[in-house]
Amino acid sequence: MNALILLAHGSRRAASNEEVQAMAAQIARRLPGLRVSAAFLELAEPEIGTAIDRQVAAGARQVLLLPYFLAAGRHVVEDIPAIVEARRARHAEVDIRLLPYLGEAPGMADFLAALVRG
Amino acid sequence: MNALILLAHGSRRAASNEEVQAMAAQIARRLPGLRVSAAFLELAEPEIGTAIDRQVAAGARQVLLLPYFLAAGRHVVEDIPAIVEARRARHAEVDIRLLPYLGEAPGMADFLAALVRG
Numbered sequence: 658m659n660a661l662i663l664l665a666h667g668s669r670r671a672a673s674n675e676e677v678q679a680m681a682a683q684i685a686r687r688l689p690g691l692r693v694s695a696a697f698l699e700l701a702e703p704e705i706g707t708a709i710d711r712q713v714a715a716g717a718r719q720v721l722l723l724p725y726f727l728a729a730g731r732h733v734v735e736d737i738p739a740i741v742e743a744r745r746a747r748h749a750e751v752d753i754r755l756l757p758y759l760g761e762a763p764g765m766a767d768f769l770a771a772l773v774r775g
Numbered sequence: 776m777n778a779l780i781l782l783a784h785g786s787r788r789a790a791s792n793e794e795v796q797a798m799a800a801q802i803a804r805r806l807p808g809l810r811v812s813a814a815f816l817e818l819a820e821p822e823i824g825t826a827i828d829r830q831v832a833a834g835a836r837q838v839l840l841l842p843y844f845l846a847a848g849r850h851v852v853e854d855i856p857a858i859v860e861a862r863r864a865r866h867a868e869v870d871i872r873l874l875p876y877l878g879e880a881p882g883m884a885d886f887l888a889a890l891v892r893g
Contacts, residue, residue, distance in 0.1 A: 661891055663887075665845070665846075668846060668848065670846075670848055670849075672847065673846035673847065673848055676845075676846050676847065676878060676879075677846070680878070680883070680884060680887070683884035684884055684887050684888050684891070686884075687884060687885065687888035688888050688891060688892070691891070721891060723887065723890065723891060725845060726845075727783070727794075727843060727844075727845065727877075728783075728786060728788075728791035728794050728795070729790065729791065729794065730786065730788055730791055731788075756890065756891070757890075759845075759887075759890075760794060760798070761794075762890050763890075764886070764889075764890075765798070766798060766801035766802055766804075766805060767805065768882070768886050769781075769798070769802050769841065769877075770802050770805035770806050771882070772841065772874065772875075772877075772880050772881075772882075773779055773802070773806060773809070773839060773841060773874070774806070
């Protein structure tokens with residue numbers, strides 16, 4: 658079984674974190690072959706490392722990580738890769754794969770242009 | 776002539792603001808009928824109100840505003856609408872239209888699912 662974790666920053670506003678959880682649920686409905694969850698860098702639970710551990714404990718052999726961030730700030734460039742590296746060392750038998758963050762995803766400009774066209 | 780402004784939070788990191796400007800340029804190439812610019816709520820220039828004024832001064836009769844935000848925090852719910860209301864009062868002859876913020880854009884979950892499928 659494979660897994661996907663949507664990685665968000667986390668907010669003091671519960672509603673923002675619930676938006677991320679709801680987006681993960683929407684993605685799950687579109688990818689029935691994956692066990693989908695959400696995780697947060699700070700200010701909300703579960704933490705990213707904990708979420709990876711849970712997916713591995715549930716039997717995932719591959720864990721895809723999608724950073725739900727628009728810009729390559731320190732969180733995207735340093736903090737998330739450091740967490741991922743530590744988890745790769747802990748779970749050497751699992752393929753833990755960090756996808757491009759949303760802001761540099763292929764097709765992002767096409768998607769935004771389509772939104773404007775309506 | 777119509778205009779589009781990509782609205783971002785703004786960052787202390789110049790590279791993050793440049794990413795937003797680059798995304799606006801990519802959108803512009805896809806929407807040749809629009810005059811596209813970027814603007815920032817804080818920490819970077821131009822401010823949103825200034826960017827609207829510039830588009831109007833350049834002749835825009837409709838200004839579309841696309842909030843490049845993933846969650847409906849205070850900035851999306853309060854700050855940006857307040858700026859837009861003030862500019863509508865100043866430019867009553869111009870159709871200033873606030874689009875949904877990116878996180879609630881139609882098709883967002885489909886777009887994310889497609890990214891994961893690769």
